[in-house]
Structures are given as C-alpha cells and as structure tokens.
Amino acid sequence: MARDERGVTAQSEDFSSWYNELVAKAQLAERGPVKGTMVIRPYGYRIWELLQAELDQRIKDTGHENAYFPLLIPESYLKREAEHVEGFSPELAVVTHAGGKELEEPLIVRPTSETVIGEMMAKWISSHRDLPLLLNQWANVVRWELRPRLFLRTTEFLWQEGHTAHLDEADAMRETLQMLDVYAEVARDIAGLPVVPGEKTPGERFAGAVRTFSIEGMMRDGKALQAGTSHYLGTNFASAFGIQYLNQGGRQELCHTTSWGMSTRMIGGVIMTHGDDKGLILPPKIAPYQVVIVPIGRGDAADAVRGAVDGLAGQLKAAGIRAHVDDRLHVSPGFKFNEWEMRGVPLRLEIGPRDLASGTGLLARRLGDGGKTAIGLDGAPQTLAAELAAFQSLLFQRAADFRESRTADVNSWPEFAAAVETGWARALHCGQPACEDAIKAETAATPRCVPFDAPAESGPCVRCDMPSAYGKRVLFGRAY
C-alpha cells in the first residue's frame, strides 16, 4: 500500500464515502464475491470476538444456555405464522436442489430461527416444570439485501438470537426487557454507545411480534442505528408450533415466547459513533490492539530498543493489556503512526534509544489534541491500564454529548423537519400509520422508539394535530 493511498475521505466531507473507504482501509471487512455478502477480515473479526465474549458471558449469567439449530428450514415452517412469512418473504434465499436432485420441498436458508426453534421447543416442553426454557444461539443468517452496506446491511450476517419460552405474559415480558437491558449495558459499557432504549411503534415491529423493543444509537452524521432488538412474541409462535405445557392444575396452556438479537451490525455502529476524519477510534474494551508500541531507531540502537520493547509488550500482555509491537522494517515510524491512527488504536507508545536511556516512552492518545506525554516504563502496565479506562469513559462521554447536542424536543412541524436534518427529534405523535408514512415520505425520518425514560406528556401530534398516543414523546430520526 503506497503512502498516499492511506488517507480516507474526511468524515465531515462525505460521511458515506468515509465509511466505505475506512471499512476497507482499516482492514475490517470487504465485499464477498456474491452481491451483498461480506468477508470479515481478522481485524474486524477480532472486534466481533471481543464483543461476543462480553455478550455471551452476560447471556449465560442471566441463565441462558447456548444451543445450535439447523441452517436450513422447510419452507412450510415459515408459512405457519402469517405475519412472519409476510415480513420475511422478499428476503429469503431458497435451496431447491441438494445431493444432485431437486428437493420435494424447498428449504429456506434461515433469516431468523423462531420457526425451527419453535418446532423443537414444542417437543421439549411438556410441563410447567420445563419452564422457563432459556436458549441462545450464535449463528449466521441470510436476508437478501438490495442495497447492501458492509456491517450495516449484508445478505449474510453473524448474530446471536435468544429464544425463550415462559409460563405467562408477565414472565415473558420480564425476560424481553431484561435482555434489552443486557444489550444496553453491552452497548454502553463495552462499545461506548450511549444508546436509547425504548419500545418500537406498531409499524416498526418485528414480523410476528406483539411488542418490539430496541436500543438506538446516534451516528456522527446524526442518523440512528438500531443496535439490538428484543421481542415479546405473545402466543403467536406458540400457537403456530404447538409450544404448550401442562399447568399445575393439569390444564394445557400455550407458552409465551420471546426472541432477541444483536449482530455484526454493532461493528458498523462502533465505526460510525466514534470515528473521525483521521479514521476509526476503537473503544479499548473491544480494540484488537489497545496499545501499539512503535520502536524507533536504526542500526546498533535498534537491537537494544527491540529487546526492551519486546520485554515491555510481554509485561503488558501479562497485565491483560492487548499490546502489539509494530516491528516492520520496510515502513517508517511516521507511516506506522498514521496507519494505527486510521485503524483506531487507542494508545500508541513510541520508544527510541533516548527514551530507553531515560526509562520512558512517548505516549500518544487517539482522542484529544494529539500531544504526546512521556511516561515511565517501569510503571507502564499500571499507567496504561489507567489510560485505557479513562479513554473508554471519555469516548462514551464524547458520544453522549454529541447525541445530546443533536437531539431536540420539537413542538412544531418546521422544528421537526429542521431537527431531523442533523439529528433526532423528540416529538408528540398521534401513532397513526398514515401519519408515520407521511412524515417518512417528507423527511425520511421514522419513529426510532418510544424511549423508556421520557416523561409523561400529551398534546397535539407534531405533524397532524390529532391527540398524541403513547403518553410521552416519540424519538424520530433518519436511520440506517
């Protein structure tokens, strides 16, 4: 890669080009050979692994067990839940031939697994003692995309999908909200995204759900990204698949089920929430490399520096810090600085012969004014651990401040239209689908969610003056 190829279009100039170029140049992902598919490169996949580990631990800590269900689903299964098949039909990939023959019944490459998991739950559940049944799977799913975008909308993506069955609505709703909470915690504490949790309006519900909840993050172009959803499915899938139990009184009852998912889309959210003109900025908790050490110096001095740098990297790794030594000989230190800045590494430590003599290294942070600070190498593991923790907090705060600065309470249509040009609008809305559609047609904004934490409020709809629904303001924005 020649030096002048490294730069990416400035974020402030063309957000979309910035994103596409950055995903490629930071070596996060590339387009696969089939339209809409994605190759996740090691640097991007490592972010996913780190995010996965955090989410998986919380899924287990809340009592769920991982399992695995088949990729290929009989077409007839999808048709059993009417809204579900209607919602997913346009996006399905269909296997018609296998083992050298045409199949009697076409098979669907799973777009989500409510149906096949519902079929199995029906076999496994017979008594109230079998409930709740708390399952999760890490898997790939396929939804045909006409306008693909790496990480954000790809024909195949990776995710986890939780599927649970419960005695009644109360228990299923408790689960639905608990898992939204888990998503909000991972988004905030791990990915540094100050997401807004809330309920989707009826028009934005998952196909087959009774209630859908989401966490919404604001990207640096002011648009929203839905970063995780949790659904209360009522008895819709239970009645379609016969998921029922004998209650304590000896009567058959339908289970109430839930499903919830978070996907590789989250990586797109991290890129677009934190990145700047220079490129990526990664939250330390999911950065493949938290600290990159660049040894400086040529000739005889190089060997001594190299030895010291390797020793330091070993100490950092032993202290649980993901450190990487960039010891490439065929590129200059300046090239390395630019490259790791573009790839979003939180901290960089430069060490040359003179630093070594004074027992220090020059620390550069990916956030802030770009100034460098000398730090003592003796206490480097402690110093850098503290720097990483501060970096993580600062990144979250920066995103939270940005979101607040781009969100407005609006009470008139002109205010609404202006707000969604650059960010989000909190507005009273009538809740009518036709009015939602009109808003979308005129401004491209959609209701993102009805935030949990909005205060009770009512009044005329911002668009049509009819009485407001939901008892509080709705969050509107353009969305990915």
Place this chain on the structure above:
Amino acid sequence: MARDERGVTAQSEDFSSWYNELVAKAQLAERGPVKGTMVIRPYGYRIWELLQAELDQRIKDTGHENAYFPLLIPESYLKREAEHVEGFSPELAVVTHAGGKELEEPLIVRPTSETVIGEMMAKWISSHRDLPLLLNQWANVVRWELRPRLFLRTTEFLWQEGHTAHLDEADAMRETLQMLDVYAEVARDIAGLPVVPGEKTPGERFAGAVRTFSIEGMMRDGKALQAGTSHYLGTNFASAFGIQYLNQGGRQELCHTTSWGMSTRMIGGVIMTHGDDKGLILPPKIAPYQVVIVPIGRGDAADAVRGAVDGLAGQLKAAGIRAHVDDRLHVSPGFKFNEWEMRGVPLRLEIGPRDLASGTGLLARRLGDGGKTAIGLDGAPQTLAAELAAFQSLLFQRAADFRESRTADVNSWPEFAAAVETGWARALHCGQPACEDAIKAETAATPRCVPFDAPAESGPCVRCDMPSAYGKRVLFGRAY
C-alpha cells in the same frame, strides 16, 4: 420422563442402538426437521464450546487469526479446481432463488471454503512480505448426507477450517504437520482420545489436496473415526485462484496453501471412545458439569443441607470447577444418580444431614467399581481438582489400553480379516487402488492412515503379495 424410559440399550448388545439412544437421552442432540440435519442441545453444545475454547487458543497461539467468509459461494468457483468439484458435487446444496427471483448463477452453500478463501487470498497477497497468511474460521458447512448419523455424518455440521498460504512447499508442509499436531494434542489431552496421526493413502485424500494427514481414533466397537484432517494443497488452489506473490528477486510465484479442519464429529468420537453400558463418560476437561452435587434429605434437614451444598458449589466454582447442584424436588436421589451416570458426569458428591454433621460428602466416580468414598468438605476444592485430573488421565489410559488390545500386526490375509472384525490391523500394503478396493469389498476395512510412528519395514502386500509401498505398515480398520 418416566423412570423406566431412562435406560439405554447396552453398548455390548447393540452398539449402534446404544449410540443413537444415548445421544437422545443424554440430551446431546436430536434430528432436525430437514433430513440429515442436527439440533445440538445445550448439554451437547457446551461440550463443543469447551472443546472450541481449547482448540481456538492453540490456533491463536500458533499465530493464526480468525476471520469470516461468506456461506454462499458462486457455483463457478467450485468448478475452478477439477478434483475439488468432482469430490464435492454429489454433496452440494444449491440456492437457485433469492430475494423473490431466480438467480443468474446458482449459489452453493459452502461444503468447505478453499474456493472463496482462495479468491480473497489472491486479493490480499502481493508480496513475499504478506506471507505466511494464517487464517482460520469457525463456521457451519453443508454436505448432503444420504446416511446421516448425529455428530458423525450430518448434512450441516460445525467446524473450524484453517486456510494458510506460504512461500514454498517446505513452509506449507511445516504448517500442515504443525496443525495435525495441534489436533492430536487436543484429542489426547482434552478429549482423552489416544489418536494415531499419520498420512492418508492417495485414495483417501481430500478432493484437491496433494497430501492429506489425519488423526484416527478407535471407538469401543473397534471401528475407526477420523477426528481431524490437515491438507497440503500444493499450488492447486493457488493456480486456480491466482494466489501469487512477488518474490525477493521480483518474480511472481504461486503460493503453497494448506487447509485443516476439526468438527462437531469429535463429540461423536468422545461418546464412542469413552461410553459404556451405563451411558456417557465425559473427560473432565470438556464435561459441562464436572461434579454434580446431590443434596439428600427431606423436611427440616433439607434446608440446612441445601444451604451447605450451595456454599460448597460456590467454592468449587470459585476454584474453577464446573459444579452443578441437582436440587430438583420431584425426582428421587436414586433417579438423579442414574441420570447423571447416563449423562457421563465424572464425579458425583452426595451430601445428607449425617454427612454434614461429620463435615464430609460421599464421592462417587463414573469410572471404576462404583464404590463411594467419604471426602472432607473443608478441602473439597483441592480433593476434587485432584480427582478430576486423575480421572482425565485414567480415561485416556483406558482408551489407549483398549486400542492396543484391539490392534494387531498381521502378516497374512486370514489374520488381517480376523483383526478388522474387532479392531485394527497393521499390515504391509502394495498401495494399489485396486487392491485397496478389493480389501474394502471383502472386509469393509479401509486404510486409515500410514502412521508416523511405524518403524521402517517392507515385504509382500498382505492381500496380493506385490511389494509393499510407503516403507512401513499401514493401519487398516472399518471406519465411521
């Protein structure tokens, strides 16, 4: 589940029924709705997760990075390597429709990913500095199976597939053998399988490989299971996909590539290597529960026992032991003992009011004579950790002894035919495909591998008297 439904057919009576019943009753896996597919239940999936973690760490420690490549591969890609497409054609699942339309080019659901990864490697590699390129992915693959068997041969299975590109044959062969070594280590030290590593004969090679290596385990019915393979692909895929680099002299060279995989089949190997008439026996290192604690006692005593047992379970977990308290009230202790024996839990600890009073618990081991030993609860974490380590060694040794007792050096055809009735035969062989075919037709035995550790030897072929090939004895057996 009624008490009399729990038993499984004795292994010694009907191995195949024993296996099928056990996989279901131990809640490891079930058949999925589509023929040949598998649902991996939480107990089975946890074994996979534990195995995965061990293997993944070793894959990373040897310098590989995880990535993810698309599930759907253009049909034309598979055709680029002639032997590869010939080998896989009968097993392919084909997507012909997607997004509501017929596709211009059919897509293959990956049976393995040499082709699509080869295509991407060609883009990423340009200079000798880009080599070696060491990639791995954890993924699902689909190969249509006419005679499916849970874990052993399923239409979809989970695996990791490593794909690497190198400067030359020497480096690629070093990698191929290194990864076979990693597989052998995981099989032996983690899964307790005393596998035999060696090279496959030409007729048993992977479609498109120059050399194929495998680890072979012996099941308790004397049959072999190939538990992992590693392939040196030469420049076959490099020339089909244009994977080349500029060498230091400025000339374009083809890369030498490798691939290697280990799958959920391994779980079938664990079941069939260690299980007995009573059911599963799990190696502690991959047992979802290493110790099950069964509280004994009713009424007032139950509360005190329950409190003590929970405290102990907490101590064991803190010491890194996977402990589970079976506190079900609607089944008897005897039912629990039988169930956890059937499900293969290495250690069971029974604690009742009298044990509590004496500060002890009654330890039962899944291997051995079934006698119980009182152990002090104070030192339980240390005692049980030592018991688990001993159990792991004993299980390996038991399998190794079994394998040796069922393997014979044979020098005549009658000896050969007798040996492969109950186990393996080490025999000199001419290496001719027609002779391999004749052996298979007559005895159902195939060459499993040419073991690395066999001493140099030559002489007449055990079947046809022609001069032997390979310079050593070949390992023959019937195989899954």
